[in-house]
Amino acid sequence: MSSSSKPSAATPEITKWHSKDGEFRRQVSSFRSLVETNPNAEFPAEAGRYHLYVSYACPWAHRTLIVRKLKGLDSIIGLSVVHYLMGPNGWEFASPNDVPGATLDDVNGSKYIREVYFKAEPEYSARFTVPLLWDKKKQTIVNNESSEIIRMFNSAFDELLAPEYRGITFYPEDLRSQIDELNEWIYDTVNNGVYKSGFATAQGAYEKNCLALFQSLERIEEILSRNEFLLGKRLTEADLRLFTTILRFDPVYHGHFKCNLKQIATGYPNMLRWTREIYQLPGIRETVNMEHIKKHYYMSHTQINPTQVVPLSNGPDLDTPTVKPAARPY
Secondary structure (H helix, E strand, O other): OOHHHOOHHHOOOOOOOEOOOOOEOOOOOOOEOOOEOOOOOOOEOOOOOEEEEEOOOOHHHHHHHHHHHHOOOOOOOEEEEOOOOOEOOEOEOOOOOOOOOOOOOOOOOOOEHHHHHHHHOOOOOOOOOOOEEEEOOOOEEEEOOHHHHHHHHHHOOHHHOOHHHOOOOOOOHHHHHHHHHHHHHHHHHHHOHHHHHHOOOOHHHHHHHHHHHHHHHHHHHHHHHHOOEOOEOOOOHHHHHHHHHHHHHHHHHOOOOOOOOOOHHHHOHHHHHHHHHHHOOOOOHHHOOHHHHHHHHHHHOOOOOOOOOOOOOOOOOOOOOOOOOOOOOO
16 A cells, blocks of 8 residues: 555544644654764764755744754755645645745655655654655654754754854853743743644633733743843844744734734834844745745635635735844854
């Protein structure tokens, strides 16, 4: 039996995200191996060996795109981008001639991301998520957890990089405890909080998570009223993890996910300044595809938006000039 024709009983319902109590609970990633600098490791750092599968729409995948770009890994780690529309079979590949920005899978020849998962694990039965990092030599998935992929990209390939990228770190040793602390509550209440609000199917679950989300946005706004970035003048992993959610907030989460107590454009001036500053850093803009972002959410989540009508606004103008640091802030 081919991987694409596995029994439906083994395949999770793609758009059934909520639990019986109306709460959204995110799946724990299944593949958790690491690429390491040690040449004798199970997955040693090598140029051209690894391939990244992403969606421009997905904020978790977007993190990996950003770090790949800022660390100069474009020529070392390959890239495939799925169609923005997620249908009954999950993420699908498409020709860029048909869907600008998307790609075919020129590594595994798959039609769907699910086939890549089944190639790595024929009995795989969880969700078929992106990002995922593929090892072309061992023909398997290394990791599908975005937070771990960006840590690998941050340091594991440094010896292979051009000199100007070596030593760049978004997880500096002197700030690690502070970054970890920020990541913990921002992930729970903001990164995942928008989903816990938007995918809730009970009023109580929605209100609880939406209120927690905005309490954290107020907390972030206060931090950014004092700091250029979350931890001062240095751009860190904590900023990049938050950025991909805030970028999507006004055009998607405010309306589609009912996170509508405030907008970034009008309610959070310091967060808006911070978003613009990150967006305007060299390399960031090209990782943002607002067409994929909007069309994915509004057209894929038919249980929320059955008409699949996509709103016009892309959110605040992020190209508005802002005060930029004299040197690279990382």
